[in-house]
Amino acid sequence: MNTRKVFARIYIWIVLVVLYAPILFIAVFSFTEAKSLGNWTGFSMNLYKNLFTGSMQNSSGLISAVENTLVIALIASVIATLLGTVAAIGIFNLKGRKKNVMNFLNNIPMINPDIITGVSLFLLFVFLHISQGYTTVVLAHITFCTPYVVLNVMPKLSQLNPNIYEAALDLGATPMQALRKVLVPALRPGMISGFILSFTMSLDDFAVTFFTRGTIGLDTLSTYIYADARKGGLTPELKPLMTILFLLILVVLLIINIRQSKNSNKK
Amino acid sequence: MNKRSNWALPYFIFLVLFVVVPLLLILVYALQDASGHFTLANIGKFFSDGDSLSTFALSIEVAIENTILCILIGYPAAWILANKEYNKGAVTVVLFILPMWINALMRTLATAELFTMAGIQLGKGTLLFGMCYDYLPFMIYPIYNVLNKMDKSYAEAAQDLGATPGEVFRKVTLPLSMPGVLSGVMMVFMPTVSTFAISEFLTNNKIKLFGTIIQENINNSMWNYGAALSLIMLVIIGITTFLQGNESEENSVGGII
Numbered sequence: 001m002n003t004r005k006v007f008a009r010i011y012i013w014i015v016l017v018v019l020y021a022p023i024l025f026i027a028v029f030s031f032t033e034a035k036s037l038g039n040w041t042g043f044s045m046n047l048y049k050n051l052f053t054g055s056m057q058n059s060s061g062l063i064s065a066v067e068n069t070l071v072i073a074l075i076a077s078v079i080a081t082l083l084g085t086v087a088a089i090g091i092f093n094l095k096g097r098k099k100n101v102m103n104f105l106n107n108i109p110m111i112n113p114d115i116i117t118g119v120s121l122f123l124l125f126v127f128l129h130i131s132q133g134y135t136t137v138v139l140a141h142i143t144f145c146t147p148y149v150v151l152n153v154m155p156k157l158s159q160l161n162p163n164i165y166e167a168a169l170d171l172g173a174t175p176m177q178a179l180r181k182v183l184v185p186a187l188r189p190g191m192i193s194g195f196i197l198s199f200t201m202s203l204d205d206f207a208v209t210f211f212t213r214g215t216i217g218l219d220t221l222s223t224y225i226y227a228d229a230r231k232g233g234l235t236p237e238l239k240p241l242m243t244i245l246f247l248l249i250l251v252v253l254l255i256i257n258i259r260q261s262k263n264s265n266k267k
Numbered sequence: 268m269n270k271r272s273n274w275a276l277p278y279f280i281f282l283v284l285f286v287v288v289p290l291l292l293i294l295v296y297a298l299q300d301a302s303g304h305f306t307l308a309n310i311g312k313f314f315s316d317g318d319s320l321s322t323f324a325l326s327i328e329v330a331i332e333n334t335i336l337c338i339l340i341g342y343p344a345a346w347i348l349a350n351k352e353y354n355k356g357a358v359t360v361v362l363f364i365l366p367m368w369i370n371a372l373m374r375t376l377a378t379a380e381l382f383t384m385a386g387i388q389l390g391k392g393t394l395l396f397g398m399c400y401d402y403l404p405f406m407i408y409p410i411y412n413v414l415n416k417m418d419k420s421y422a423e424a425a426q427d428l429g430a431t432p433g434e435v436f437r438k439v440t441l442p443l444s445m446p447g448v449l450s451g452v453m454m455v456f457m458p459t460v461s462t463f464a465i466s467e468f469l470t471n472n473k474i475k476l477f478g479t480i481i482q483e484n485i486n487n488s489m490w491n492y493g494a495a496l497s498l499i500m501l502v503i504i505g506i507t508t509f510l511q512g513n514e515s516e517e518n519s520v521g522g523i524i
Contacts, residue, residue: 008353015344019366019400022377083278090275102275105282108290111453111508113461115478119485119497120289126490127292143285146278200368206464207478211485225372226464234376242373249368257361 023246030239048240062235065224069203072134072220076141077198083142084149085191089183091150092157106147117144118211125212132214140212141202148201149194156190293501296494309495319480319496326477329394330459334406336399337455338448341406345447346440348407349414360411367404375401375468389471397469398459405458406451413447414440449511457504 030048034041091102109117121140125132160183168178206222213223228234300306313319347353348360366374378397382389421443425435463478477500484493 005353008347008350011343012347012354012359015340015403016362019363019403022374022381022400023366023369025381026373026377083281086274087278090272090278093272094275095272098272098275102279102282105279105286108282108286111457111504113457113478113500113504115461115463115481116290116293116497116500116504119481119493120293121285122485123292123296123490123494124285124289139285143281146281150278204368204371206372207461210482221370222372225370225376229372229376229468238373242369246369250365253361253365253368 023242026239027243027246030243034236047237051237051240061219062224062237062241065219065221066241068134068218069220069222072138072141072209073199073202076138076145076202077195079138080142080145080198081149081191081195084146084194085153085187087146088150088153088157088187088190092154106150109144110147110151114144114205114207115211118208121208122211131216132212133216133218136212136214137209137218137220140208141205144205144208145198145201148197149191152194152197153187153190156187160186290501293494293497296491297498299491301491309492310498312492313495313499322475322480323477323499325474326460329391329398329476330456332395333398333402333459334452334456336395337403337406337451340399341403341451342410342448345407345410345414348411349417363407364404371401372464372468375465379468379471389469389473391470391474394466394469394474398462398465401465402455402459405454409450409454410444410447413444417443453507453511456507460503461500 029040031043031045032040033044033046087102087106091099091106094102112120117140121136121143122132125136130136164186165178165182168182169175173181204222205220206226209220210223210226213219219227225234225238228238297309298305298307300308313323344363348363354360375397378400379389379393382393382397387393417440422435422439425439426432430438460476461478461481462476463482466474466476466479477496481493481496481500484490484496
């Protein structure tokens with residue numbers, strides 16, 4: 001243990017502590033009843049109780065916002081994964097200029113900041129006289145999620161030996177069977193990481209949803225928090241909700257990573 | 268095999284409809300007045316409006332400062348994480364990415380609340396710190412990725428040939444890791460210019476960034492001026508992307524997990 005090692009450790013831990021301070025702050029103050037953050041009025045589990053029994057002010061608003069967030073993220077990332085995987089296979093088999101054009105177009109949504117994606121899609125829906133709501137939000141989320149699926153599936157395609165697919169055909173598999181039994185299993189890791197990435201980006205999105213949700217009062221968690229904060233008083237039950245979400249994500253990510261490192265150790 | 272390339276077609280149509288056409292519509296709306304006639308007045312308005320111009324200048328300034336701050340804090344962190352001698356498990360890396368999974372608005376509100384509790388007045392300082400906090404993982408991850416994949420034998424060779432550790436870093440590691448820094452810059456700079464909610468929360472509405480005025484115009488049905496402001500932003504994105512070139516294309520976000 002030399003001093004440089006100690007310094008490195010300390011540095012990493014300081015950055016981590018700073019990164020986690022606000023999250024810990026939310027978690028700590030989820031165990032008190034006070035309305036505003038940072039106001040400690042003694043230990044209490046009431047906010048958790050309210051969250052699960054639904055006995056809070058404007059409870060339907062928060063619950064439907066959570067539901068919308070999850071449903072939109074699920075629909076958008078499933079469609080993005082299918083569309084992106086098919087597209088990746090197509091782009092992989094393209095050549096020359098067509099391939100460059102597709103790669104260029106695929107990069108645009110990733111380079112564009114959220115607000116540009118949001119405003120441009122808002123103008124599209126206005127221009128086409130499409131009334132904005134659930135469908136437009138889902139379409140917008142598919143737009144910014146799909147490029148990441150393409151990006152995750154593409155490397156799996158270049159690792160795949162094309163002869164295996166041909167061999168399956170030669171051995172009497174129909175193209176559908178070959179697709180299901182050869183191509184999809186080989187692409188699955190890329191599809192899964194594309195799906196997870198899409199899902200989390202959709203969950204976290206604020207700007208794009210904000211511009212494409214229309215005026216029918218559709219709220220996701222992000223837009224709900226934004227409206228709430230602008231009104232001045234944050235719904236106190238958001239604190240336990242965020243704490244629970246954080247713990248869930250922490251556990252899932254740790255499991256995924258421990259599994260991955262075990263797998264790579266085996267290999 | 269030839270038929271398989273047709274599979275790109277649905278996505279091509281999708282991209283044209285939901286990416287290309289909307290971007291063209293920004294251009295169309297920016298060059299129209301409210302009744303649909305061609306005009307350059309919206310663009311002219313931006314360049315003659317002192318408020319918009321100073322907001323724009325401030326946004327660029329904050330974005331540059333934030334990007335530099337993220338590099339200064341993030342590069343050493345990424346370097347330590349990628350160094351096998353200091354960091355053995357992948358779990359620490361996960362810990363750095365994890366905060367991104369918590370709703371950004373909620374984190375930002377909590378950050379602002381922490382500042383208030385510590386008695387720090389909300390203003391430009393808190394804006395910078397809060398932004399840096401929000402975007403740091405986006406800087407650390409691409410740099411870590413590049414450093415982690417880097418062939419260590421280059422650094423060893425330089426050492427064998429008599430370079431001091433400082434020289435090895437300056438002449439080998441740093442230049443080789445530039446693609447990661449560049450994609451980090453891309454992921455921090457433009458989003459900083461364009462955020463709206465985050466800057467409002469961190470300064471208690473005292474400081475407006477460019478994203479906020481775009482949002483205000485669009486929400487007040489001044490679509491044409493909003494589109495003109497978006498167009499200006501698109502031009503800047505175009506320039507920065509062009510300057511960056513294709514160097515870091517392979518190192519872009521990829522799989523964050």
